[in-house]
């Protein structure tokens with residue numbers, strides 16, 4: 001625990017104690033900061049209390065200086081679909097109980113335009129920033145809480161307040177953007193781009209399977225080129241980040257372009273999943289005329 005934070009009497013409330021909320025709380029507590037938590041899942045709360053990464057469970061949002069929102073933003077019934085109702089419920093609660101002048105930091109992934117609605121609901125009584133998380137559970141040290149994060153705010157005062165917390169207090173390297181919409185889009189675009197890269201590998205893998213070409217050998221051969229890196233194709237694009245984040249991007253870009261690469265990538269991913277099932281059942285027809 002860091003001694004320098006013992007006199008720091010500001011209070012943090014982490015809202016959502018899943019993967020990223022837990023890691024945030026764990027890190028902030030390790031710095032000696034005062035961290036409480038809130039989650040709708042009793043299991044998540046019990047675990048956080050048991051592990052000592054939060055001091056208290058708090059349903060009461062009064063008197064916190066930092067509200068760090070880490071809740072899930074996909075539809076509980078379908079992880080491919082974005083869902084922000086929970087986020088707006090939390091914001092309503094903060095608007096009633098939250099401390100004037102406190103910072104609301106949104107670490108969860110959100111659709112472009114969300115922060116503008118949030119600041120309106122809060123009537124700018126609190127500062128609002130978006131600091132999208134880039135957490136990768138398998139490489140927590142390199143790609144955990146303290147990797148470079150993009151930070152955008154609803155005003156200069158919001159950004160300054162957030163630099164003091166995320167940058168100075170938490171020591172997170174920050175890339176500041178002036179428009180909060182750019183921060184929102186950064187996250188959904190980077191994951192859409194990743195989606196495209198994986199979908200391309202899946203397309204190539206299907207073509208190889210149908211035409212009896214060794215995908216591994218082809219991939220290794222292509223990747224000898226200095227500026228190319230074809231990814232591996234595995235089980236389909238899963239998890240609750242890439243599918244819903246690329247959907248958020250599609251909702252934002254809707255009708256701007258005639259046809260979207262991201263939309264096509266989603267169709268390829270679906271076809272690839274079907275392809276894997278066919279392969280597993282030995283039903284895959286070979287195309288031999290090439």
Ligand SMILES: NC(=O)c1ccc[n+]([C@@H]2O[C@H](COP(=O)([O-])OP(=O)(O)OC[C@H]3O[C@@H](n4cnc5c(N)ncnc54)[C@H](O)[C@@H]3O)[C@@H](O)[C@H]2O)c1
Pocket residue numbers: 015016017018019020021038039040041044070071072073074086087089090107108109110132133134135136137240241
């Ligand atoms: N896990 C990652 O690798 C990762 C990386 C980058 C960004 N994100 C984003 O961070 C956000 C959270 O992801 P996660 O992986 O921690 O999810 P998670 O499912 O592990 O945890 C989310 C937690 O939020 C809680 N929750 C949901 N709605 C709530 C509400 N209305 N009030 C209080 N608690 C609520 C859930 O009970 C759960 O404990 C998502 O937007 C996700 O896209 C996740």
